Amino acid sequence: xxxxxxxxxxxxxxxxxxxxxxxxxxxxxxxxxxxxxxxxxxxxxxxxxxxxxxxxxxxxxxxxxxxxxxxxxxxxxxxxxxxxxxxxxxxxxxxxxxxxxxxxxxxxxxxxxxxxxxxxxxxxxxxxxxxxxxxxxxxxxxxxxxxxxxxxxxxxxxxxxxxxxxxxxxxxxxxxxxxxxxxxxxxxxxxxxxxxxxxxxxxxxxxxxxxxxxxxxxxxxxxxxxxxxxxxxxxxxxxxxxxxxxxxxxxxxxxxxxxxxxxxxxxxxxxxxxxxxxxxxxxxxxxxxxxxxxxxxxxxxxxxxxxxxxxxxxxxxxxx
Numbered sequence: 001x002x003x004x005x006x007x008x009x010x011x012x013x014x015x016x017x018x019x020x021x022x023x024x025x026x027x028x029x030x031x032x033x034x035x036x037x038x039x040x041x042x043x044x045x046x047x048x049x050x051x052x053x054x055x056x057x058x059x060x061x062x063x064x065x066x067x068x069x070x071x072x073x074x075x076x077x078x079x080x081x082x083x084x085x086x087x088x089x090x091x092x093x094x095x096x097x098x099x100x101x102x103x104x105x106x107x108x109x110x111x112x113x114x115x116x117x118x119x120x121x122x123x124x125x126x127x128x129x130x131x132x133x134x135x136x137x138x139x140x141x142x143x144x145x146x147x148x149x150x151x152x153x154x155x156x157x158x159x160x161x162x163x164x165x166x167x168x169x170x171x172x173x174x175x176x177x178x179x180x181x182x183x184x185x186x187x188x189x190x191x192x193x194x195x196x197x198x199x200x201x202x203x204x205x206x207x208x209x210x211x212x213x214x215x216x217x218x219x220x221x222x223x224x225x226x227x228x229x230x231x232x233x234x235x236x237x238x239x240x241x242x243x244x245x246x247x248x249x250x251x252x253x254x255x256x257x258x259x260x261x262x263x264x265x266x267x268x269x270x271x272x273x274x275x276x277x278x279x280x281x282x283x284x285x286x287x288x289x290x291x292x293x294x295x296x297x298x299x300x301x302x303x304x305x306x307x308x309x310x311x312x313x314x315x316x317x318x319x320x
Contacts, residue, residue, distance in 0.1 A: 259276065
């Protein structure tokens, strides 16, 4: 019998999709609760010092993981506008280090840790480099978590998975995006032909399961592939064909620059300015490792249309 997959964070937005994907693929798996930890650490040295006081969590989690072959860590706080807090860094930085050490102690063969492409900030092209230029406390906590899991030099094979902007039914980010696409504020910079890294949660879950079960060795960082959307086409889909306004590139850059200045002291403003920047200008990304392994998104245009229709129907019911 194949050793089961252990899944942490199975009841979250992405974790629940991963759990469903494993069930549909008839992969034996166990949901393992993750310890709740906090830390004052905002840098590497302080994080290591903080981790030394959590050996009991490492030992307890290791005993829960014993007998598994692969671990998927989908636990954490997934809020791009979150303020820096001990809870945020505990969930996204300290917990990954505890999980990685527990995996090494339990003899786990592969750990797939879910991070975020936000760690690379406004890099011209997203890629699989171990390079981070975070623009928000959320992204900084995720970048520190990546460094934490990749620092474990034992026998466990660590893979960091970076989803981009993940959409799914009833997710607040998707609901806001759908409302915007139907509103007069729907807009893009220039022609709207720039690629934008928008992805479906079901496709992300399928890719993570693929990485977890893949026989060949993945690279240390795996980026979720582009799903084909441009800044204009994704708005037209959610706006039911409504054409977004096209702003001059120079005007868009000027407004974003002003927003960056305003957001220097307020993480929530900074995160929202970054969302507008992605909305207007998109972001290119490298093809990455997955397409070369034969993986392709299982859900295409029809799934996206279904999601857009569900969001419109929900908004219509709420308006009554």
